[in-house]
Amino acid sequence: MSAGINELIERARNWDKSAIARLITLAEDGVELPLSIQRRSHVIGITGGPPGSGKSTLIYAMARKIPQDKRIAILTIDPSSPFTGGSFMGNRIRMQELTSRPNIYIRSMATRGGIRGGLNYATIAAVNILEYAGADYILIETVGAGQSDTDVKYVADTILVLVPPLSGDEIQALKSGLMEIGDIYVVSKSDNQASESTYRDLLAMVDMMREVKGDSWRPTVVKVSGLYGYGVDELLRLIDDRFRELINNGKLNETLTSRRLLEMRLYAYDLLEKKLIESKELENEVINGKLSPQEAARRLLSMEMPRLDHVAIAVKDLNSAVEKFRRLGGLKVSDPVIVEEQGGVKVVMVWLGNTRIELLEPLNPSSTVAKFLESRGGEGIHHIALEVDDLDEFIKRVQEAGLTLTGKPSKGAEGIVTFIHPKSLNGVLLELVQRKAFNE
């Protein structure tokens, strides 16, 4: 399987459409593809509601007029049924004439698993694949869900917001949603007489926003008729102007960063969805009243407190210890950090599935870790750390149980920490951590 993927990736690099198509399917099925992305595509999001506002027709008109020596990829997104998971995808109908052009690749994608911000993980993966394959333009047609259709701004370098004529009332309503993300506002169906007043309304709105946005690009408004090709040349000129400006300002890599972060967020949603489907046991605990819905949700995400945060090992030579763990099944390790508390230690975290191993090397003989190494006759487990959600509350319980703390809570690298003395807990030094996120 893995060799197959590498071969597909190699073929996709030469704009092999069947390889691109297979890779996108793999991404839709949740396969992680080893692609390194160099920015080269102008990613353009085409959004604006309601459904039927002319997005597909506009994309057709644009793709037809872009020179044929440019590679154009079109991702057109349709909603999945929340009930059956199926999708009726009809956006291609208006673009089919372009299907056989060698420079054009069109792919219909279903939202799968709800709409949220309008995109799903596979959309981002598809953008990565298409940029890798050498697309000059990647046009993303969003699902057209109006206000919530805004995630596209984290992926696209340029956002076109389509506004059909006779949506005067909606312009007011749209102001705080879609109307914030447009780089170019497009009045669609400008063969309709009513488009003139929509155009004027938008111009006034954009003028007001120019002062607020603080971007060097000034949002503009164009009138377009996709059906008759009117205004499309002007729109394409604006799009290319915008791309040149993004290159000159070095903004393309900023979008790549926000794309990667969105990819992480959407992949997390996918994983959560999968976990939820597989969580029949937890569902039963909720049904029979053993767990509250909130407890079950936290347990699903391994966030039920207290949880094992890390196990710390005192070592004499950090580098050789790190090397051993690194070799163990390719474990990921953090960069070394110097911590002044505890009399000075050098720390490396070894990442495990839902917890970590902390490796501690003393920096000087007065460090508590150095004393531990001497007094306990060598290296070994130094302490165990539990994460708690309310340290003050937990300390009360510690005191009620008659256990002794080593001292007052203090600020550690990742939150507030304190320790239970090993003398009162069967020889184990137990660290208690409350992360900042819960407090601040």
Add this chain to the structure above:
Amino acid sequence: MPKPKIIIAKLGLDGHDRGGAKVIARALAEAGFEVVYTGIRQTPSQVVETAIQEDAKLIGISILSGSHMELVGELMRIMRERGGLNIPVLVGGIIPPEDRDALLKMGVAGVYGPGTPLKEIIEIVKKLVGVA
């Protein structure tokens, strides 16, 4: 979870866009498939190209015009030429009984005329793309 994609297309010079093909596409979507409807007046090469770009697992063709022998013949030929595209093709529409066997001989996986229950078509599609 893998979700096989299906192309539903109307081949050739046939302007009817109200009937069977849309109903089938919609029914398959309701059965949980992702269905790409290409619309009317498609050429065989457009349909093949669409199936490649969509990585489709099945093509459903509707023809009412009577040119099914020529059009389906060309579709199957182009699919063979494009090598990698080895997916089942179903044909629906107005197909005289005497042409049925000839179409099956061309490699078509099934021929279904008017009156075929939607449930039957859904079951056939499920079987052909390998979902239980």
